[in-house]
Amino acid sequence: MTEPPPPPVMPANPPAIVLVRPQLGMNIGAVARAMKNFGFTDLRLIQPRDGWPNPDAGPSAAGADDVIEQARVFDSVGDAIADCTLTIGTAMTTRDMVRRVTSPAGAVAEMQALPERSALLFGPERTGLVRDDLLHCHAICTIPSNPDFGSLNLAQAVAVLGYAWVIGHDAPPASWLVNHDGPAAQAELAGLIAAIEQRLEANSWFNPAPGLRDTATRMLRNLITRPGFTTAEVQFLRGVVRGLSEPRRPQG
Amino acid sequence: MTEPPPPPVMPANPPAIVLVRPQLGMNIGAVARAMKNFGFTDLRLIQPRDGWPNPDAGPSAAGADDVIEQARVFDSVGDAIADCTLTIGTAMTTRDMVRRVTSPAGAVAEMQALPERSALLFGPERTGLVRDDLLHCHAICTIPSNPDFGSLNLAQAVAVLGYAWVIGHDAPPASWLVNHDGPAAQAELAGLIAAIEQRLEANSWFNPAPGLRDTATRMLRNLITRPGFTTAEVQFLRGVVRGLSEPRRPQG
Numbered sequence: 001m002t003e004p005p006p007p008p009v010m011p012a013n014p015p016a017i018v019l020v021r022p023q024l025g026m027n028i029g030a031v032a033r034a035m036k037n038f039g040f041t042d043l044r045l046i047q048p049r050d051g052w053p054n055p056d057a058g059p060s061a062a063g064a065d066d067v068i069e070q071a072r073v074f075d076s077v078g079d080a081i082a083d084c085t086l087t088i089g090t091a092m093t094t095r096d097m098v099r100r101v102t103s104p105a106g107a108v109a110e111m112q113a114l115p116e117r118s119a120l121l122f123g124p125e126r127t128g129l130v131r132d133d134l135l136h137c138h139a140i141c142t143i144p145s146n147p148d149f150g151s152l153n154l155a156q157a158v159a160v161l162g163y164a165w166v167i168g169h170d171a172p173p174a175s176w177l178v179n180h181d182g183p184a185a186q187a188e189l190a191g192l193i194a195a196i197e198q199r200l201e202a203n204s205w206f207n208p209a210p211g212l213r214d215t216a217t218r219m220l221r222n223l224i225t226r227p228g229f230t231t232a233e234v235q236f237l238r239g240v241v242r243g244l245s246e247p248r249r250p251q252g
Numbered sequence: 253m254t255e256p257p258p259p260p261v262m263p264a265n266p267p268a269i270v271l272v273r274p275q276l277g278m279n280i281g282a283v284a285r286a287m288k289n290f291g292f293t294d295l296r297l298i299q300p301r302d303g304w305p306n307p308d309a310g311p312s313a314a315g316a317d318d319v320i321e322q323a324r325v326f327d328s329v330g331d332a333i334a335d336c337t338l339t340i341g342t343a344m345t346t347r348d349m350v351r352r353v354t355s356p357a358g359a360v361a362e363m364q365a366l367p368e369r370s371a372l373l374f375g376p377e378r379t380g381l382v383r384d385d386l387l388h389c390h391a392i393c394t395i396p397s398n399p400d401f402g403s404l405n406l407a408q409a410v411a412v413l414g415y416a417w418v419i420g421h422d423a424p425p426a427s428w429l430v431n432h433d434g435p436a437a438q439a440e441l442a443g444l445i446a447a448i449e450q451r452l453e454a455n456s457w458f459n460p461a462p463g464l465r466d467t468a469t470r471m472l473r474n475l476i477t478r479p480g481f482t483t484a485e486v487q488f489l490r491g492v493v494r495g496l497s498e499p500r501r502p503q504g
Binding site: 010063147156160162 | 262290316355357396397407408411415418419
């Protein structure tokens with residue numbers, strides 16, 4: 001007698017699933033179901049359009065009530081991923097950003113190589129992630145699909161990544177950053193950006209044009225999120241920022 | 253300047269997507285969208301619960317109107333897959349059948365190695381495919397998922413197979429039947445089964461017990477669907493059936 005293949009082992013340390021400005025409660029429920037199908041548990045909602053909890057989520061969750069009940073709501077992408085050291089956003093294009101692009105298999109391989117918490121970002125149903133959301137992401141994951149009809153349903157996109165997560169757990173990433181220190185959490189990057197801005201503010205650097213500050217924030221977020229800085233590197237850069245803006249105090 | 257990766261090439265000759273007794277029009281629409289996302293076009297519906305066309309399908313199709321409009325309705329699994337030479341059903345278990353089990357990647361690899369039309373069967377939302385449906389399938393495809401929460405939403409299951417279809421097109425199947433003749437279409441297998449039953453009927457073989465005929469049909473379908481017979485083999489077996497039930501006529 002030949003038994004069926006053994007049930008799959010759900011890989012450890014699944015990423016947080018972060019829904020940015022989701023619109024329909026029904027879709028949030030369907031996401032919860034897909035998450036539980038593939039061993040994800042940590043659902044984070046950023047500004048859900050119709051508030052939270054949302055009674056429309058229950059029926060489509062189809063029993064994934066624990067995922068719904070444990071979902072957390074955040075005001076901003078930065079808050080939602082503050083504890084994550086790797087954030088990958090799903091999008092069909094890079095929206096003209098200089099940003100690394102990866103496949104679902106590539107994304108999960110990177111996440112499975114990390115002992116820290118990672119995050120997968122999914123945008124609103126109508127628009128997907130916008131440029132300001134993607135600035136928080138270390139990489140962009142593009143699901144290969146019909147070039148003439150590429151926009152996936154939100155929960156179906158989560159299901160595809162979930163499937164990639166479950167089947168991908170034996171594959172090493174195609175390349176990775178050797179990092180003896182440990183990658184910085186997103187909150188540390190946000191702290192560095194804030195420190196730079198604070199110094200620039202103090203030096204009246206933003207004064208010439210009112211929109212300059214927002215543009216600068218985006219540029220800084222883009223440049224500082226991309227390299228995959230370690231905690232020690234972020235500390236070093238904070239020292240550099242101080243060093244650029246004030247004289248070094250004498251030692252001892 | 254580094255360009256983004258080129259858009260994926262949709263593999264040729266995608267399988268028919270066969271929904272067996274689908275319940276909700278909304279889900280049929282969501283299936284159509286997922287199909288178009290991954291280059292599938294041939295939607296076949298067996299006894300849709302709420303009839304067809306169904307106005308609930310349009311909104312969730314989200315623009316995959318051509319898939320919806322070209323969908324065809326059938327009365328039975330046998331009718332729906334009559335022209336297909338490889339039929340794979342998606343299910344979480346084999347329901348105690350002796351049947352080959354494959355993964356999504358394995359299923360698409362087999363389909364991509366075939367020049368003929370293949371079919372992927374998906375069961376009703378509430379129950380999935382039942383044993384009588386699976387008897388028509390050469391193999392059962394199980395999506396690896398959480399052993400404690402494995403039931404996928406219908407359209408999400410289609411999306412997972414669609415994703416596997418698009419990423420799998422360079423991988424050869426793990427094993428395949430070398431077949432210089434060409435696999436028999438499902439209608440040829442059905443013809444063989446009918447021929448056997450007709451001879452058994454003529455010999456009053458079913459008379460002892462009223463339920464015997466249904467049981468025998470299932471057994472025959474199971475045994476005759478599994479091996480992957482070629483057209484020539486089916487012709488040979490029809491000759492054998494004749495030979496068992498009537499004297500050979502003299503040659504010439």
